[in-house]
Amino acid sequence: MSTAMLEPTVVANHQQVSGRGDAPRLEMLTPEFPEALTHPAKAEVRHLNFWYGSHQILKNVSLEIRERCVTALIGPSGCGKTTLLRCFNRMHDLYPGNRYDGEILLHPDRVNIVASHTDPIEMRMRIGMVFQKPNPYPKSIFENVAFGLRLRGVTGSELRDRVEWALRSAALWDETKDRLRDNALGLSGGQQQRLCIARALATMPEILLLDEPTSALDPIATARIEELIDELRGQLTIIIVTHNMAQAQRVADFTAFMYLGRLVEAGLTRDIFENAQEELTREYVLGRFG
Amino acid sequence: MDANAVQSADSPFGLRFQGAESNAGATLVRRARWADRAIAVILGAAAFLSVFVTGSIVWMLLTETVHFFQHVSVQEFFTSKEWTPLFANPRFGIAPLVVATGLTTLIALSVAIPLGTIIAIYLSEYASVRIREILKPTLELLSAVPTVVFGYFALLFVTPVLQKLWPSLGGFNMLSAGLVMGIMIIPYVSSLAEDAMHSVPMLLREGAYALGANKLTTAVRVVIPAALSGIGAAYVLAVSRAIGETMIVAVAAGMQPRMTFDPAEGAATLTAYIVQVCLGDAPHGSIAYRSIFAAGATLFVLNLGFNVIAHYLRRRFREEY
Amino acid sequence: MEKMRKAIHRRRQIDRMFQLVGVVCTSIGVTTIAALLVFLVVKGANHITWEFMRSYPSRFPQKAGILPALVGSALVMLVTAVLAIPVGIAAAVFLDEYAPRNRLSNLIELNITNLAGVPSIIYGLMALGIVVYALGLGRSIAAAGITLALLILPIVITATREALRSIPREIREAAFAQGATRWQVVRYHLLPYSLSGIATGVIIALSRAVGETAPLITIGALSFIAFLPPSPLKSEPPFVSFEWLSSPFTVLPIQIFNWVSRPQPAFHEIAAAASVILIIFTLLLNSTAMILRRRARARLSW
Numbered sequence: 014m015s016t017a018m019l020e021p022t023v024v025a026n027h028q029q030v031s032g033r034g035d036a037p038r039l040e041m042l043t044p045e046f047p048e049a050l051t052h053p054a055k056a057e058v059r060h061l062n063f064w065y066g067s068h069q070i071l072k073n074v075s076l077e078i079r080e081r082c083v084t085a086l087i088g089p090s091g092c093g094k095t096t097l098l099r100c101f102n103r104m105h106d107l108y109p110g111n112r113y114d115g116e117i118l119l120h121p122d123r124v125n126i127v128a129s130h131t132d133p134i135e136m137r138m139r140i141g142m143v144f145q146k147p148n149p150y151p152k153s154i155f156e157n158v159a160f161g162l163r164l165r166g167v168t169g170s171e172l173r174d175r176v177e178w179a180l181r182s183a184a185l186w187d188e189t190k191d192r193l194r195d196n197a198l199g200l201s202g203g204q205q206q207r208l209c210i211a212r213a214l215a216t217m218p219e220i221l222l223l224d225e226p227t228s229a230l231d232p233i234a235t236a237r238i239e240e241l242i243d244e245l246r247g248q249l250t251i252i253i254v255t256h257n258m259a260q261a262q263r264v265a266d267f268t269a270f271m272y273l274g275r276l277v278e279a280g281l282t283r284d285i286f287e288n289a290q291e292e293l294t295r296e297y298v299l300g301r302f303g
Numbered sequence: 304m305d306a307n308a309v310q311s312a313d314s315p316f317g318l319r320f321q322g323a324e325s326n327a328g329a330t331l332v333r334r335a336r337w338a339d340r341a342i343a344v345i346l347g348a349a350a351f352l353s354v355f356v357t358g359s360i361v362w363m364l365l366t367e368t369v370h371f372f373q374h375v376s377v378q379e380f381f382t383s384k385e386w387t388p389l390f391a392n393p394r395f396g397i398a399p400l401v402v403a404t405g406l407t408t409l410i411a412l413s414v415a416i417p418l419g420t421i422i423a424i425y426l427s428e429y430a431s432v433r434i435r436e437i438l439k440p441t442l443e444l445l446s447a448v449p450t451v452v453f454g455y456f457a458l459l460f461v462t463p464v465l466q467k468l469w470p471s472l473g474g475f476n477m478l479s480a481g482l483v484m485g486i487m488i489i490p491y492v493s494s495l496a497e498d499a500m501h502s503v504p505m506l507l508r509e510g511a512y513a514l515g516a517n518k519l520t521t522a523v524r525v526v527i528p529a530a531l532s533g534i535g536a537a538y539v540l541a542v543s544r545a546i547g548e549t550m551i552v553a554v555a556a557g558m559q560p561r562m563t564f565d566p567a568e569g570a571a572t573l574t575a576y577i578v579q580v581c582l583g584d585a586p587h588g589s590i591a592y593r594s595i596f597a598a599g600a601t602l603f604v605l606n607l608g609f610n611v612i613a614h615y616l617r618r619r620f621r622e623e624y
Numbered sequence: 625m626e627k628m629r630k631a632i633h634r635r636r637q638i639d640r641m642f643q644l645v646g647v648v649c650t651s652i653g654v655t656t657i658a659a660l661l662v663f664l665v666v667k668g669a670n671h672i673t674w675e676f677m678r679s680y681p682s683r684f685p686q687k688a689g690i691l692p693a694l695v696g697s698a699l700v701m702l703v704t705a706v707l708a709i710p711v712g713i714a715a716a717v718f719l720d721e722y723a724p725r726n727r728l729s730n731l732i733e734l735n736i737t738n739l740a741g742v743p744s745i746i747y748g749l750m751a752l753g754i755v756v757y758a759l760g761l762g763r764s765i766a767a768a769g770i771t772l773a774l775l776i777l778p779i780v781i782t783a784t785r786e787a788l789r790s791i792p793r794e795i796r797e798a799a800f801a802q803g804a805t806r807w808q809v810v811r812y813h814l815l816p817y818s819l820s821g822i823a824t825g826v827i828i829a830l831s832r833a834v835g836e837t838a839p840l841i842t843i844g845a846l847s848f849i850a851f852l853p854p855s856p857l858k859s860e861p862p863f864v865s866f867e868w869l870s871s872p873f874t875v876l877p878i879q880i881f882n883w884v885s886r887p888q889p890a891f892h893e894i895a896a897a898a899s900v901i902l903i904i905f906t907l908l909l910n911s912t913a914m915i916l917r918r919r920a921r922a923r924l925s926w
Contacts, residue, residue, distance in 0.1 A: 107800055109725060134336065138803035148794035151817055160812065161802040166331040209798070216802065332803075339805035343722050349714035350723070353736050353781070356774050360746060363753040418649045425646025440914055442653050447910045448660065449835025451877045452899045455884050459892055460663050486656045493653075517635040519642045540741070547743020549838035550877075554884055574745050574838065581748075581842045587757055595842075599749040603742070610741055 054120055055080035055220060055250040056101070061115035061127065063096060063105070070096045072274040073115075078220070078267075080120070083242060083251045085265030085282065087258060089302065092271040094254045098222050101126060101252065102140045103133035119219070138165070141213030142222040146229045147205035149197035149212075154180075154189050157197045157208055161216040175215055183211035184241055203234025210241065214249075221245070223253040227260065239264050258298055262286055270294045364603055367596030374590050380597070386560040386576070388594040389583075395594065397601055399562040403477060403570035404602070407552050408545040410481025410566060411488060415541050418485075419492025420534070426493065427500035428522045439494060446490045454554025457483035462555065475557030475569025484551045488541045495540060499533020500526050532617045539613035546606055549574035573602045664903070668896030676897060680850045681879065685890035688883075690898050692849040696765070696873035697834060699853060703769020703869070704776065704833050709826055711773070712780025717810055719781070720788045740778035747775045748842025756843050763844040765853060766869040771839050776829035783825020787818035787920070820920035824913045831909035835902065837877040848882070849874045876902045 056078040063071035071093050078084050086094040096105075103126065105111040113127035119139070126136050149157050158176045167175060176193075180186040185207045189200075197208055206226060213221055223242070227235040242251060242264045255261050261268050262282060269279035270289075278285060278294045289295045296302060372380070375395040383396025422442070426435050461479040466472045472479075503526050511521040527534065557569030558579035571579065577595045585591040665672075679689020715736075723729035751771035761767040791814055799809045815822075853871035856864055874882075876898060883895035 102801055104797065104801065107797065132336075134332070134803050134805060137801055138332065142801040144794060144797065144801075146794060148792070148798045150795060150798065150813060160799070160804075164332075164335070164802060164804055164808060212798075212802070335805050335808060339807040342807045343718075346714045346718035346722055349711045350718040350729075350732050352711060353715060353739060353777060354732055356750075356777070357735050357739060359754050360742065360750040363750045364746075367753065418652060421646055421649045422653065425643065425650060429643050429646055438650055438654075441657070442650070444657055444907065444910065445653055447831060447835075447906050448657070449837065449877050449880075449899075449902055449906060451835070451837045451881050451884070452660070452664070452903060455880065455892075455895060455899060456660050456663065458884065459667075460659070486653065489653050515632075517639045519639055520635070543741045543743070547745065549743070549745045550881065553838075554881065574743070577745055577749065578838065578841050581752075581844060596749060596753070599746055603746055606741065606743060610738065 052079040052082055054078065056120065056126075057116070057118045058097070058100075059116040059118065061097070061100065061113070061117060063093075063100060063114070064110075064112040065105075065108075066110040070274055071100070074271075074274075074276045076269055076276055076279055078250060078252060080250050081247050082266040083246055083253060083264055084267040084269065085261035086252065086254045086269050086271060087256070087261050087297075088271035088277075089297065090256065093274040094271050095224055097271070098224055098252060098254050101220065101222055102137045102142055103127065103131075104142070106133045138216070139218060140220045140222060141216060141218030143206070143209045143213050143224065143226050145225045147202055147209055149200070149205050149208050151196060151198055153194045154197050154200070154208060155193040158212050158215045161212060165216060179211040179215035180208075182214045182245075183207045184237070184244070185211055201234070203230050203237060206230060206234065206238060207241065210238070214245075218249075220250045220252060223251060225254050225256060228256065235260075258286070258300075270297060272297070360603070364596055364600040367593050368600045371590070371593040371597040374593070375597075384562045386571075388591050389580075393590070395597075397598070399560045400571060400573045400576050400598060401601065401605075402562060402564065403552075403556070403560075404546060404572040404574070404605070406564065406566060406570075407477050407481040407484060407548075407556060407572055408542065410478060411485035411545040411548075412541060414482055414485025415488040415492050415545075416538060419489045419537070419541070420496060422489065422493040423496035423500060423534075423537075424519075424522045424527075426497045428518050428526065435497075439497070442490045442493060444490075445487055448487070450487065450548060450550040451554065453483050453487050454480075454551045457551055457555035469567070472567045473569050475555065475559075476567050477552075477556045477570060478566040480552045480555035481566065483555065484545055484548050487548075487551070488544045491544055492537045492541050495537035496530070496534045499530035499537070502533070503529045535613060535617055539609060542609050543606055546609070547574065547602065549578060553578045573598045661903070664896045664899050667893055668898070668900050671894050671897035672900055676894070677901070681848055682850075685888065685894050688891075688894055690876060690879055690901065692852055693874050693876045693879035693898070694901075695852050696845075696849070697875040699765050699868060700768045700772065700840075700873065700875055701830060701834055703766060704772040705826075705830060707770060707773035708776050708780050708829065708833075712777050712826075712829075713784050713815075713822060715777070716781045716784035716788060717814070720785050721806060721810055721814065736778050736781055740782065744775055744836055745838040745842060747771060748839030750774075751839060751843050762870065763872055764870045765873045767843055768840050768845060768873065768875070769869075771843055772833040772836055775836065775839060776833050779829040779832065780822075780826055783828070784818070784822050787821025787825070788814055790821065791817050820916050824916045824920060827909050827913040827916070831906045831913070834909070835877055835906055837881055840875060840878055841881070845872075845874055845878050876905075 054077045058074055058076040058078075061071055061074045062069060074093075074097060076097075086097060088094050099105055100113065100117060105113075113129075115127065117126040118124070119126050119136075124136075125131060150160065152160075155176055158179050159172055162172055162175055177186060177190075180189060185204065188204060189208075197205065200208060206229075210221075210226070227238050230238065239260065242253070245251060246264075246266070253261075253264065265282045267279065268282040268285040270277045270285060270291075270293075272293055278289060278291045285294060286298050289298060379395050380397055382398075383394050384398050385394035385396050386399045387394045426438060430438065457479045458475075461483055462472065462474065462476060465476075465479055500522075507525050507529055508521055511525045516524070552572045553575040556572065556575065558571045558575045559569060560576060561568065561570040563570050576598050580591055580595045583591075585595070676689050677694060678691055679687060680691055681693075682688040715732075719729060719733060723732075748771060751767065751774070755761050755767045755770050756763060759767075761770070795813060795817070796809055799813050804812070849872065853868035853873060854865060856866070856868055858865050880895050880898045880902065883891040883898065886892075
C-alpha cells in the first residue's frame with residue numbers, strides 16, 4: 014500500500030494537516046498502525062461550543078474520531094481537553110449551568126450526542142469512561158465489574174462470564190480470580206485503575222473515554238495501562254486525555270492539540286509531534302510552554 | 304466468550320451492546336428511567352413535608368391564638384401581672400410566665416456559657432487529642448440524659464443540697480432548675496464552640512505563637528475572634544434550648560404562675576404552664592385550651608426572635624480566614 | 625533580660641492556671657453525670673428487679689411496675705422509626721442528589737435548620753391540634769409516634785445529608801458514566817456507602833425521642849395505665865392487627881414524671897428505678913451510635 018493512496022483520506026478528514034504535503038512529508042504520514050487511515054469515522058465533533066454558566070470553555074471545536082483507533086487530546090491544563098472528553102458522555106449534565114451548542118455525531122446512526130433531546134443515559138450506556146483517579150466502588154471486585162452489566166439486565170452465568178471476560182481484557186484476571194469477593198479498595202492503585210477499565214469494558218462500549226488515566230499512578234502501573242491500551246487498539250475506539258506528551262506519542266494513532274478552548278491542530282500523532290503545521294503546536298510539543 | 308475473543312479480528316466492541324439492543328434490555332432501561340422520575344416525585348414530597356410541618360405549627364399557633372384574643376384583650380395579655388386562666392375569675396397577663404422563663408434561662412446561661420466556653424477553649428487549645436476524644440463524647444452524654452431525669456435530679460438532689468446552704472430556699476425553686484438546666488446545655492455550647500475553634504487554621508495560631516504569645520492569649524486574641532460566628536451559633540442554640548426546656552422546670556420549679564424575680568421561689572415558665580394544663584382536662588376549644596397555644600405562640604416568637612438576631616449577628620461577624 | 629524572663633514565666637503560669645480551670649470546669653460536667661447516676665442507682669436500687677419490669681403501675685409503690693410504660697415506649701418508638709427513617713432519608717436524598725439549586729430547595733433547607741431549633745413542646749401543641757383533633761387520631765400510640773417522628777425528622781435529615789456528602793464526587797460520576805439513573809446511583813451506591821453514617825444519626829435521633837416527655841404530655845399521654853395495648857399478633861387470620869395503634873398508652877418518661885410529681889418518697893424511689901432503666905436505654909443507644917460513627921470515620925479513607 015503506497016502512501017500516495019492514503020493522501021486523499023488525509024486531505025478529507027484532517028484539513029489542518031493536509032494541503033501543504035510534498036513527497037518527503039508523505040513518508041512521515043505512514044502511521045504506526047498502518048490501517049488507521051482507512052478506518053471510517055466513529056464520531057464527528059462539529060462546531061462544538063460549550064459553556065458553564067457565562068464562561069465559554071469550548072470554542073468552535075471540530076474533530077473526527079476514527080473507529081478502533083486511539084485518539085489523544087493534548088494541551089496545557091485549562092485548555093478544555095477534559096471538558097471536550099466529558100461532552101462525549103454528557104457528564105456535564107450532572108451539574109447545573111451547562112450549555113452545549115453544535116454537534117457530536119456518533120456513527121453509525123449519526124445521533125447527535127449533545128442535542129438536548131438526546132438521552133444522556135443512552136449515550137452513557139454506549140460510551141464508557143475511565144477517570145483520572147482510580148475510583149472503584151467500595152464493593153467487591155466482582156461487583157465493581159458487574160454493576161454496569163446488571164444495569165443492562167445481564168444476570169446469572171452470563172454475568173459471571175462477562176465479568177471474567179472483562180477482567181481478562183483488562184489484564185487483571187490472573188491477579189484477581191481468587192479474590193473476586195474482596196473489596197476493590199484493597200487493590201493497588203494500578204490494579205484499581207485496571208479494574209476501572211475492566212468495569213468500562215464489561216459493557217462493550219462503542220467508545221472508551223480515558224481522562225488522564227495514569228496521572229495518579231507510578232511509572233510501572235502506567236506502563237501496564239499503556240500496554241493495555243495498545244492491546245485494545247484495533248478493537249475499540251479510544252479517546253485519551255493526557256498531559257504527558259510522551260504518553261500521547263506512545264499510545265495514540267491520532268493526536269489533537271487544544272489551546273484556550275480551541276482545537277489548534279489534529280492529525281496523525283507523528284505529524285503533530287514531528288511536523289506540526291502550527292507554530293503553537295510546535296512550541297507546545299517542544300515543551301516551550303504548558 | 305473467552306480471552307481469545309479479544310484478540311480476534313472481529314472485535315466485540317463497536318457493535319451495539321446486545322442488552323440494550325434486545326427488547327428485554329431496552330425495556331429494563333426504560334423502566335429504570337420511569338422509576339427514576341416517579342421516585343424523584345416521592346422524594347420531593349418527603350422533603351416538602353418539612354415545610355408542611357412548619358406550616359402546621361405556625362397555623363395551629365396562629366389560629367388558636369387569634370381565638371384566644373377574641374376572649375382576652377391584647378392589653379390584658381401584655382400588661383396584667385397575673386396569669387390565672389383556670390380560676391373562676393381568670394386573669395390573662397403573660398408577664399409572670401415570661402419572667403419565669405427569662406429568669407430560669409438566665410440562670411442556665413450563666414452556668415452554661417462560661418463553663419461551656421472554658422471547656423471549649425481547654426479542649427481545643429490545651430487538651431491532647433486523646434483526652435479530647437474521651438472527654439467530648441463523655442460531656443455529650445449530658446445532653447443524652449432524658450430531661451425528666453434531670454428534673455428529678457434537680458428536685459430531689461440539687462434542691463435539698465442547696466437548702467442546706469440556704470435554708471429559706473423553697474421546695475420548688477427556679478435556682479436549682481436553672482442550674483441543672485445550665486449543666487444540661489453545657490455540651491451544646493462546648494461541642495459546637497470547640498468545633499468552631501478547632502476549624503480555625505493552625506496558621507493563624509502560629510502567627511501569635513511566633514510573637515511569643517502563650518496559649519491563653521492566642522485563644523482569646525486569635526482563635527475566639529476567628530471562630531466568633533461558630534461560638535455565637537453555639538450560644539444561640541443554648542438560649543434556644545433553655546427557653547424551650549420543659550421537664551426540668553416543670554418538675555423542679557413548680558407549675559404555679561407567679562410574678563417573682565426571686566430565684567429562690569418556684570414559678571411556672573411558659574412551658575411548665577402548658578404542661579400543667581395538659582395534665583388536667585382542658586376541653587378542646589375551651590379558653591384554657593386556647594391559652595396554652597397563646598403561651599406556645601409567645602415561646603415560639605421569643606425563640607424565633609433570638610434566632611433572627613443571631614442570624615444577623617452571624618452575618619455581620621462572619622469570619623474570613 | 626531578667627524582666628523578660630519574669631514575663632515569660634508569668635505567662636507560662638497563667639497558661640498552667642487556665643489549664644487547671646479548664647480541667648475543673650470539665651470535671652463539673654463529668655461529676656454531674658456521675659452524681660446523677662450514683663444518686664439514681666442508690667435511690668432506686670431496691671426496685672430495679674425483673675418484677676418491677678413485669679408489673680403494672682399501682683397505688684402501692686411496693687407493687688408498682690413499668691410494664692405498660694416499657695411496652696408503650698417500644699410501640700411508640702416503632703411507629704416513630706417506621707415514619708421518620710424513610711421520610712428523613714428520602715428528604716435528605718432529594719435535597720442532596722435531586723433538587724436543583726433554586727429558591728424552593730433553599731427554602732426547604734432553611735426551614736429544616738429552623739425546625740431543628742423549635743422547642744419540642746411546640747411540636748406537642750401542633751400535634752395536639754392537628755394530629756389528635758384535626759386528623760382525629762386521638763390520644764393514641766399512632767398520634768404519639770407521628771409527633772415524635774416529626775420532632776426527630778430534622779435530625780435524621782441532617783445526619784443523612786452529612787453522610788451523603790462524605791461520599792466523593794468521583795463515585796457518583798463513575799456510576800453515572802456507566803449509564804445509571806439517579807435513583808440507581810442512590811440505591812446501589814450512595815445509600816449503601818453512607819449506611820453507617822445514617823444509622824448513627826438515626827440512633828441518636830431515636831435516643832432523643834425515647835426520652836422526650838413534654839410533647840407527649842401535650843398530646844395527652846395517660847400516666848396511669850394498668851393495661852397493655854392490644855397485641856399486634858392474633859391467633860386467627862390475618863394474624864396481625866393494628867388495633868394497638870389507636871390504643872391509649874403511657875411511656876417510660878411520662879411514668880417517671882408521674883411518680884416524681886407525687887409527694888410520697890416511696891414513689892420517688894420507684895421513679896429513680898425507672899430513671900435508671902430509661903438512662904440505660906438511652907446510653908446503650910448513644911454508645912452504639914458512637915461506635916458506628918467511629919467505624920464510619922474509619923471507612924472514610926476511600
